Amino acid sequence: MSETDFRCGLATLAGRPNVGKSTLLNNLVGQKLSITSSRAQTTRHRLLGIKTSDSAQIIYVDTPGLQTDNKGMMNRYLNRVANASLQGVDCIVLLIAASGWTRADEYPLQLAMQQGIPVILAINKMDQLKDRQQLLPLIEESHKKMNFAEIIPVSALKTTNVDNLQKAILKYLPVQAPLYPVDQISDRSERFLVAELVREQIFRGLRQEVPYATAVSIEQFKRAKGAIHIDATIWVDKEGQKPILIGKDGERLKTIGSRARLAMQKLLGAKVHLGLWVKVREGWADSERALRSLGYADES
Ligand SMILES: Nc1nc2c(ncn2[C@@H]2O[C@H](COP(=O)(O)OP(=O)(O)O)[C@@H](O)[C@H]2O)c(=O)[nH]1
Ligand SMILES: [Mg+2]
Incomplete structure (x- = not known):
């Protein structure tokens, strides 16, 4: 492979909430x-996952789900981030689920169409189909929706056909030198990524509205004696949410902490000591200033 054949570019993963964009990004990057x-x-953020090989560098863009709900400052912020991520990229990978097109897929489809760049349709969660024959009518129906550059069924969860999706994306990237150092895997700092791992456990461990009322900030991130010492604060919106997060005898917070810590160790490849606190900051999700100070500022 000569240097002049090297391909590099950006591919945005777009689609409605919950269709598997983040799972697919992790799978494509292998981390x-x-x-x-x-x-x-x-x-809640735009995040780049960078995959570099001998012949190419693909920069995947993960985004919040595209949806038409514009109520509240957080929803408006999420929509702005997701919208902006469709611009200035080389191709869009639009995800739908193998169970079929839904009304919630129409808005992302419209936005993707408007960009005037190649759109690859990834039909995700194909592992949930009893019979792969069911894909044929879905592919047929999808052809009528728009002139997709490619239509590729995948399972982000089971790693089915993800390599073929990657090959397809490569075709639409320009020949150019890598934009990021070859050993860089994300545009995000370790601090950011570990804060997200705490948020992940909150989303997985709690029902109802509480996860949506939380944000996480990192107060300390320090390497010492072969371990990393991390202190994190979980911010909640109302006093009443605090006991829900902490749980009876602190059990829930303990579970969140120990699962997040294990994920951090895996990410950082080092032993982690994690301190977790819960604090109230009333109305943070609807205050422009609080949103900014917690990292929800518009990203270019
Ligand atoms: N069965 C199945 N579940 C999946 C697949 N991809 C993602 N999921 C699940 O769908 C849910 C939403 O995934 P996530 O990546 O957070 O979706 P996002 O909101 O589009 O980023 C999670 O519970 C995933 O485990 C898949 O290929 N098959
Ligand atoms: Mg996601």
Whole structure:
């Protein structure tokens, strides 16, 4: 492979909430960077996952789900981030689920169509189909929706056909030198990624509205004596949410902490000591200033 054949570019993973964008990003990059849960709107930030080989560098863009709910400052913020991530990239990978097109897929489809760049349709969660024959009518129906550059069924969870998706994306990337150092896997700092791992456990461990009322900040991130010492604060919106997060005898917070700590050790490849606190900051999700100070500022 000569240097002049090297391909490099950006591919945005787009789609409705919960369709599997973050799971797919982790799978494509081969490292867990983006947090996932069975709940909509787990992803709140744009995150780059960078995959470099001898012949190419693909920069995947994970985004919050595209949805039409614009109520509240957080929803508006999430929509802005997701919208902006469709611009200035080389191709869009639009995800739908193998169970079929839903109304919630129409808005991401419209936005993807408007960009005037190649759109690859990834039909995700194909592991949930009893019979792969069911894909044929779905592919047929999808062809009518728009002129997709490619249509590729995958399972992000079971790693089915993900390599073929990767090959397809490569075709739409320009020949150019890598944009990021070849050993870099994300644009996000370790501090950011570990804060997200705490948020992931909150989304996985708690029902109802509480996860949506929480944010996480890292107060300390220090390497000492072969271990990493991390102190994190979980911010809640109301006093009444605090006992829900902490749980009876502190059990829930303990579970969140120990699971997040294990995930951090895996990510950082080092022993982690984690201190977790819960604090109240009333109305943070609807205050522009609080949103900014917690890292929810518009990202370019
Ligand atoms: N069965 C199945 N579940 C999946 C697949 N991909 C993602 N999921 C699940 O779908 C849920 C949402 O995934 P996530 O990646 O957070 O979706 P996002 O909101 O689009 O980023 C999680 O519970 C995932 O485990 C898949 O290929 N098959
Ligand atoms: Mg996500």
